[in-house]
Amino acid sequence: MHDVTEVNADPRNSVLIKAARGEEVPYTPVWFMRQAGRSLPEYRKVREGVGMLESCRRPDLVTEITLQPVRRHDVDAAIFFSDIVVPLAAAGVDLDIVAGVGPVVAQPFRTRADLARLPELTPDMVTDITESVQLITAELGGTPLIGFAGAPFTLASYLIEGGPSKNHENTKALMYGDPQLWKDLCARLAQISGAFLRVQAAAGASAIQLFDSWVGNLPLDDYRRFVQPHSRTALAAVDDLPGIDVPKIHFGVGTGELLGAMGEAGADVVGVDFRVSLDAARERTGNQYALQGNLDPALLFAPWEPLAARVDEIVAAGRRAKGHIFNLGHGVLPSTDPDVVTRVVERVHSLSAR
Numbered sequence: 001m002h003d004v005t006e007v008n009a010d011p012r013n014s015v016l017i018k019a020a021r022g023e024e025v026p027y028t029p030v031w032f033m034r035q036a037g038r039s040l041p042e043y044r045k046v047r048e049g050v051g052m053l054e055s056c057r058r059p060d061l062v063t064e065i066t067l068q069p070v071r072r073h074d075v076d077a078a079i080f081f082s083d084i085v086v087p088l089a090a091a092g093v094d095l096d097i098v099a100g101v102g103p104v105v106a107q108p109f110r111t112r113a114d115l116a117r118l119p120e121l122t123p124d125m126v127t128d129i130t131e132s133v134q135l136i137t138a139e140l141g142g143t144p145l146i147g148f149a150g151a152p153f154t155l156a157s158y159l160i161e162g163g164p165s166k167n168h169e170n171t172k173a174l175m176y177g178d179p180q181l182w183k184d185l186c187a188r189l190a191q192i193s194g195a196f197l198r199v200q201a202a203a204g205a206s207a208i209q210l211f212d213s214w215v216g217n218l219p220l221d222d223y224r225r226f227v228q229p230h231s232r233t234a235l236a237a238v239d240d241l242p243g244i245d246v247p248k249i250h251f252g253v254g255t256g257e258l259l260g261a262m263g264e265a266g267a268d269v270v271g272v273d274f275r276v277s278l279d280a281a282r283e284r285t286g287n288q289y290a291l292q293g294n295l296d297p298a299l300l301f302a303p304w305e306p307l308a309a310r311v312d313e314i315v316a317a318g319r320r321a322k323g324h325i326f327n328l329g330h331g332v333l334p335s336t337d338p339d340v341v342t343r344v345v346e347r348v349h350s351l352s353a354r
């Protein structure tokens with residue numbers, strides 16, 4: 001269907017980048033959040049004995065792991081192998097990524113004094129990221145690399161809670177209880193997040209995605225007041241790179257009520273989770289953005305017939321949108337059969353985009 005080995009092809013003219021811009025494409029491009037990682041035996045093999053954070057800072061490993069799902073599944077984009085907390089660690093925050101748990105912060109952030117532990121991120125703190133992106137894009141040829149960062153709210157949640165959280169109670173207590181400290185913390189996080197995106201775009205990433213995974217826990221008014229300005233700053237960080245124009249994807253989980261506001265934060269593509277249909281998402285955002293999504297990752301465990309029917313429905317709904325990038329509604333679950341993922345890619349590619 002498409003040739004990933006085409007060395008001279010320009011990723012800026014790839015099907016995925018065109019779809020992100022709402023341009024005509026021959027078929028619907030597809031990639032998967034968490035396409036790299038534990039669902040792949042080749043990933044588990046190269047990660048043996050190497051900690052998660054360490055693996056994100058070794059350009060040889062980052063390159064290999066980023067390319068693995070592209071080779072195996074023939075997806076239309078690579079996503080940079082890293083984690084949303086990598087720039088925080090690079091800026092000096094004492095944290096770890098614990099297997100089966102997620103990011104854990106040694107000393108949670110709760111007071112104004114804690115801001116001193118969060119310096120701005122400068123490119124010299126992440127020269128390895130520049131190197132990794134350059135190595136990956138040299139290998140990818142015409143296939144685009146998506147760079148990413150965590151959005152200020154989701155990063156703040158990990159810093160304030162000290163780790164993963166169901167209810168985000170400490171985060172909300174700080175947000176509502178000390179709005180000025182919340183604002184100052186998020187302004188710093190927007191700088192860090194934006195700088196991380198900017199480094200990746202400058203080094204050759206063809207698109208970027210801002211993950212605000214947990215912001216669906218806020219009502220719309222509070223999103224607009226406490227979050228949107230900071231996410232806008234992070235997304236805008238890639239706007240003024242000379243000669244570089246990367247489409248911007250903005251995604252969160254359970255964000256059905258926030259989709260319009262997340263688009264307004266400066267996105268070209270709004271990521272939709274599996275709780276809202278693409279038709280509803282298109283209506284809620286006034287068909288102003290390309291959409292990305294939204295197969296339920298759990299459906300990859302269902303028999304092929306209902307799975308294929310749902311894939312077809314999503315591609316059909318995508319045809320009614322300004323543009324569509326097929327993806328899951330959240331990341332690939334670690335116990336997913338990778339052959340099913342490959343089969344979904346083949347199915348999406350077999351259907352025409354219009």
Ligand SMILES: Cc1c2[nH]c(c1CCC(=O)O)Cc1[nH]c(c(CCC(=O)O)c1C)Cc1[nH]c(c(CCC(=O)O)c1C)Cc1[nH]c(c(C)c1CCC(=O)O)C2
Pocket residue numbers: 032033034035036037038052079080081082083084085097098099100101102103148211213331
């Ligand atoms: C919230 C969030 C995090 N990290 C990320 C998000 C936003 C996306 C989302 O909503 O899922 C983003 C992320 N993390 C990782 C990627 C890599 C690229 C890809 O999507 O293929 C991306 C895009 C690698 C990873 N990040 C992590 C792993 C698993 C670690 C391992 O393989 O040992 C991977 C491959 C660890 C991590 N890091 C985080 C979590 C929740 C976990 C999972 C904990 C676990 O279940 O073990 C924080």
